[in-house]
Amino acid sequence: MRSLKQTVIILIFLSTVVGLAQKSYTEESVKTALKQGFVEFVDDVRPAYSKGDTYLNFKQKALLGKVKPTSYILPPVPVEGEDLLKKAYxxxxxxxxxxxxxxxxxxxxYGKAIMFIHNYSKNNNREVSDGEIALFGGNEQLLDDNTLIASSRGVCKWWQLSCHLNQIFGNGGGGQILQIIIDLIIILIL
Incomplete structure (x- = not known):
């Protein structure tokens, strides 16, 4: 009986993986998904922007929730995260x-930010979520505790870019979807 259960679980897993691999992701579908992901990102960080804010004001509110005293140092943000925040601003x-x-x-x-997340997690043998946190300064507690933008519209937090892509392409694939579309992202962003 136990081997029957294991066989059924293996068959279900394999059918899921094969189903994902058989989906035909094209440059156009990935480009559209990246655009939709960018729009979701901008909409999710919208509460951190107030009319008249400088980029630094916006960045502080996005990463910290409130503008901290001038003696507080923002966490260093990699170029890809900085570029994404600047474009959203x-x-x-x-x-x-x-x-x-x-x-x-x-x-x-947005594609370069996804590539940063992918490369960070791959090169550091870490989870995708660790790459997402690193993209915006590496302080998960700051990101989680940000009351200004804590209530994202969906199941994903504002800084979980791969989660947004998973929602766009459909649930069930997670990291597998990300892995499948990475090659197309490279073609699109060069």
Whole structure:
């Protein structure tokens, strides 16, 4: 009986993996997903922006929740995270409508952030979630405790970029979906 249960579990797992591998992800579908992910990111960090904020004000509120005293040092953010925050700030400062945001979404900046997460987790033998945290300064407690943007609209937190991609492509694949589309992201962002 035990071997029957194990066989059934293995068959279910294999059918899931084969099903994911058989989905045909194209450059266009990945580009569209990256655009949608960027739009979700901008919408999720929108509460950290107030009209008239400088980029530094916005960044402090996105990473810390409140503007801290000048003696407080923001965690160092890698270039890919910095670029993504800057691009989101530009779109928020320009007060783009949802339609404008999707039409002009910067899929390359979002793709580079996804690549950072992938490379960080792969090169450091860490989880994807560790790469997402590293993308925005590496302090999970600061990110989790941010009351300004703690209530993301969906199941993903604002800084969980691969989770957003998983939601766009459909649940069930997680890291497998990310692995499948990495090659297409490389083609798109170069």
């Amino acid at each position: 530009q779109f928020l400062a320009a007060n783009y409508s949802s339609k404008q945001l999707l039409e002009n979404a910067d899929y390359k900046v």
